[in-house]
Amino acid sequence: MRRELAPLAAFLLAACGGPAPGEGMDAPMASEPVPEVVPARDAVMTADIPTIDPGTMNEAEIEKVLPEGPRCSFVYTAASPPVLAGALPAGGGPARGVVKIHGRLVALEGAVQDFDALRGGTRFASGDVSLEVSPDPQKEGRVRDGVRRRPADMVFRLEEGLTVGYRGWWRCPA
Numbered sequence: 001m002r003r004e005l006a007p008l009a010a011f012l013l014a015a016c017g018g019p020a021p022g023e024g025m026d027a028p029m030a031s032e033p034v035p036e037v038v039p040a041r042d043a044v045m046t047a048d049i050p051t052i053d054p055g056t057m058n059e060a061e062i063e064k065v066l067p068e069g070p071r072c073s074f075v076y077t078a079a080s081p082p083v084l085a086g087a088l089p090a091g092g093g094p095a096r097g098v099v100k101i102h103g104r105l106v107a108l109e110g111a112v113q114d115f116d117a118l119r120g121g122t123r124f125a126s127g128d129v130s131l132e133v134s135p136d137p138q139k140e141g142r143v144r145d146g147v148r149r150r151p152a153d154m155v156f157r158l159e160e161g162l163t164v165g166y167r168g169w170w171r172c173p174a
Contacts, residue, residue, distance in 0.1 A: 040127035065098035072172035097124035
């Protein structure tokens with residue numbers, strides 16, 4: 001190694017042992033912006049169709065759209081946050097749902113009007129967007145902490161020509 005490169009090499013090797021960016025901080029420097037509720041068409045208008053997937057939501061985002069009370073939700077893994085949630089309005093009527101597309105919440109209307117039917121899966125739609133959840137009829141799933149988790153498929157469709165299927169879990173109160 002040439003003598004003039006030795007200090008540079010020593011500096012680079014010393015830098016390798018430092019913490020990763022953001023590591024050791026008590027809180028992140030900036031939080032994510034709160035997503036806005038928009039019509040389905042607005043959520044997908046600027047979308048890059050080949051890379052669109054329903055995004056995970058936290059409880060505050062779900063509460064922005066859905067009424068209080070029992071809810072069902074589709075999750076990609078048993079431990080992941082919901083990507084679709086549905087509930088029935090207290091005064092009756094069709095189920096309501098919510099999904100997050102490109103960081104925006106989309107309110108959906110469901111095809112069922114009672115909670116037992118919602119537990120069995122349903123189709124939610126708004127404008128050019130639809131999501132259909134179908135729990136595996138051969139599997140009852142497991143009940144934990146009052147919530148039944150059943151293996152399920154979710155099909156996400158955009159009229160612009162996208163149809164994507166996901167395997168995950170349909171979680172509903174037992």
